[in-house]
Amino acid sequence: MKIASWNVNSLRVRLDHLSDWLNDNQPDLMCLQELKMPDQDFPSEALLELGYHSVFTGQKTYNGVAILSKQPLDNVVTDMPDMDDPMRRYIAGDYPLASGQSMRIVNVYVPNGQALDSDKFIYKREWFSKLRAAMRETLQDNPNVVLVGDFNITPADIDVHDPKRWAGKIHCSDIERLMLQKLMSEGLFDTYRHFNTDGDHFSWWDYRGAGYRANEGLRIDLILSSSAMLNAATGSHIDEAPRKLERPSDHTPVVAEYSL
């Protein structure tokens, strides 16, 4: 089984890139962030023709998350538990496994936070604390959990192209890394880092400046597996191919594979 996560930065603009990638890679689950479209515009029919069911929660202009799946999801939730948040950043569902069991897939678009002294950073901290509480419940309900998405946090300096330049800045601060560590202490593991110990591999590059050309990136898109899922994981990689296309998203897909 293959699970992928991709911040597409406008599904309208990136639908062709997404369609090609799905055809070439055939993930069982594809989790999307930053749809930037209302639900009535979501291209369900086009994706169904490619062999994917869709669940989604969107809004005009900003945010929006979706899960595409080869088989339909059950028990879909489109709101962060215990939080009244108009921003569409959370979607989860149960996906059937060949064993007859199910796994819980959770897809998030974590708030950017803008800067540590910003009001948006207070929102990021509150949102992340709600996510941690929600994941504790999720892990109690089902040992087979995969939490994916754009976390807008680099786990460590190895995930930063220039740690000195980014030291203490948004996405790279100690407080954010501690938030992520606390979340992972509930029983979630960085699947990419489990299989890859080398640096200079990123999932996002700024459109501005040298950006992708100079590999000035961050690894902020993560696939976090519960211990049961990590035991079944066989590999994880970042696919930079879509970032090289004309008019790319600033993020590229991250993939994990499981012997399930």
Added chain:
DNA sequence: ATGGTAGGGCACCTA
């Protein structure tokens, strides 16, 4: 320290 580009939507906001 600042600004650079992109998407949405049409003045800026978010990233």
